[in-house]
Amino acid sequence: RHELGDNEIGRKIMHYFRVDSTNGVALKLVGEGAPHGTVVVAEEQIAGRGRFDRTWYSEKSSGIYVSVILRPALPPSTAPILTLMAAVAAHQAISTSTGLPVDIRWxxxxxxxxxxxxxxxxxxxxxxDRLNAVVLGIGINVNHSEMPSELNTVATSLKIEGGRPYSRAHILVALLKELERKYHLLLDEGGVAIARRWTAASTYATGKRIRVASNSGGFQATTVCLEPNGALRVRRDDGREESLVSGAIIEVK
Amino acid sequence: RHELGDNEIGRKIMHYFRVDSTNGVALKLVGEGAPHGTVVVAEEQIAGRGRFDRTWYSEKSSGIYVSVILRPALPPSTAPILTLMAAVAAHQAISTSTGLPVDIRWxxxxxxxxxxxxxxxxxxxxxxDRLNAVVLGIGINVNHSEMPSELNTVATSLKIEGGRPYSRAHILVALLKELERKYHLLLDEGGVAIARRWTAASTYATGKRIRVASNSGGFQATTVCLEPNGALRVRRDDGREESLVSGAIIEVK
Structure with missing residues (x-):
């Protein structure tokens, strides 16, 4: 799209009507040598995927279902900060496109x-010791009029929250531009610059009461800070601190 | 092959005459959902790959060119010890099949x-935070009568060293059986068990004078030990110690 100007991300955009998942298509393209910045967009995913083998509900032509191929010359240990970079970019794109108050949960x-x-x-x-390619899969609920009943306590759409529909194309362009900016910020200034932006955008960065899910039952804690590698530092109620490098948390109210 | 008995690794073996690279084929199969233990074997690779984007010379029907798909429920940070596990398995398979004195360079x-x-x-x-699949690509120079002139100071074959040809099928079966054993050793006892086997098999583990290649010019050091995560602990000549997590070393004589 010409609105992307000289953005590397989105120089090549592959648009599909229906795919299993955009990440699946993108990983296949990675194997075939697709260059940095290749973008896969679909109107519908019939097997949209989330973390922990969860599905991602992908109502046809209502959401943004996009995967972006990056080829950074970085070690695999930097993958967590790359994914936080994507969160910061999506936060910025959605905030500026809709004016809605957006938060980031670690x-x-x-x-x-x-x-x-x-x-x-x-x-x-x-x-x-080397990333060959990273695929960032991003799903945004844009113009869903309602969410399926099993999801409507935990998920919503921009239209439901804002009371009006939004242009998917406009948000997607904003997202790809923000990804380009934040990617170069990461390469130029390192993870600390991304962690600072993430901290400014998320109420979960400091002083949040959370529950940490874990195989051994989980525990409650208070967040301390986001570290430059993407780990979340938390303080347990007995005063011990630890850094979460993966997993899921929920807010405790 | 029936000689593999109830080995999970090799339950499905895909044999090709000519491929770009067995790892490329295996990564494609991973995307299509190939199960743990799937093995890809080729008679010839026309674009065999090594570390650092190097090529792997793959003379037709003379070597073993094999890729093994593993699906361990482990985090990506365990990939280095998985690759050392492969080295230990290959060391054992080649030693017992040929009787030749085999060393492992970190x-x-x-x-x-x-x-x-x-x-x-x-x-x-x-x-x-989770490995989906690991592809171990292993190339063994078995029955090459001579190596290409540009390689013959750094590479050799089992036949050149042993003075007789060896059965590729026999060595491959031994390799797949050893991989199965060492994989379960790693899952059951952790990286420390693999590090111990690696240390017993390699003259590079302790007290070896080496040169570490690096973008900033490299330096000389003496090896101290292999750590359970796969890092090589070395002591620089000024006494400072550090752990190498990736890269390449050469012996200093």
């Missing part, structure tokens, strides 16, 4: 009024 | 008489 769920409007699934193809 | 080159007979390229498909 690591990278975007919430409006405490409900999810955007999810991010990062997958990578790597050697042991 | 992280995972197999040497006979100081020259390379086997290389390993590990690639992975992962989410930020």
């Amino acid at each position: 690591p990278n769920d975007l919430l409006v009024d405490g409900k999810k409007v955007c999810g991010i699934l990062t997958e990578m193809n790597a050697e042991v | 992280p995972n080159d197999l040497l006979v008489d100081g020259k390379k007979v086997c290389g390993i390229l590990t690639e992975m498909n992962a989410e930020v």
Whole structure:
């Protein structure tokens, strides 16, 4: 799209009507050598995927279902900060396009009024010491008039929250431009610059009461800060601090 | 092959005459959902790949060119020890099949008489906090009568070193059985068990004078030990110690 100017991200956009999942298509393109900045967009995903093998509800022509291929010359250990970078970019794009108050729940769920409007699934193809490609899959609930009943306590759409429809094309262009900016910010200034932006955008960064899910039952804690590698530092109620590098948290009210 | 008994690794073996690279084929199969233990074997690779974008010389029907798909429920940070596990398995398979004295150069080159007979390229498909699949690509120079002139100071074959040809099928079966054993050892006892086996098999583990290649020019050091995560601990000549997590080293004589 000409609105993207000299953006590397989106120089090549592949548009599909129906796919299993945009990340699946993108990973296949990675194997075929697709260059940095290749973007896969679909109107509908019949097997949209989220983290932890969850599905992503992908109502036809209502949401943005996009995957972006990046080829950074970085080690695999930087993948967490790349996914937080995507959260910061999506936060900025949705905020400026809609004016809605958007929050980020660690690591990278975007919430409006405490409900999810955007999810991010990062997958990578790597050697042991080198990322070959990162695929950022981003799903945004834009013009859904209502969410399925099993989701409507935890998920919402921009239209439901804003009371009006929004242009998907406009939000997508804003998203791709923001990804380009934040990607270069990360390369130029490192993870600390991304962590600072994330901290400014998220109420979960500091002083939030949360519950950490875990195989051994989970625990409650208070957030301390986001570290430059993307880990969330938390303080347990007995005073011990630890850094969460993966997993899921929920707010405790 | 029936000789593999109830090995999970090799339950499905796909044999090709000519491929670009066995890892490329395996990564494509990963995307299509190929199960743990799927094995890709080729008679010839026309674009065989090694680490650092190097090529792997793959003379037709003379070597073993194999890729193994593993699907461990482990985080991406365990990939280095998985690749060392492959080196230990290949070391054992080649030693017992040929009786030749095999060494391992960190992280995972197999040497006979100081020259390379086997290389390993590990690639992975992962989410930020979870390995989806690991592809272990293993190339072994078996029955090459001579190596190309540009390689013959750094590479050799089992036949050149042993003075007789060896059965590729026999070595491959031994390799797949050893991979199965060492994989379960890793899952059951952790990286420390693999590090111990690696240390017993490699003259590079302790007290070896090496040169570390680096973008900023490199330096000389003496090896101290292999850590359970796969990093090589070294002592610089000024006494400072550090852990190498990736890269390449050479012996200093």
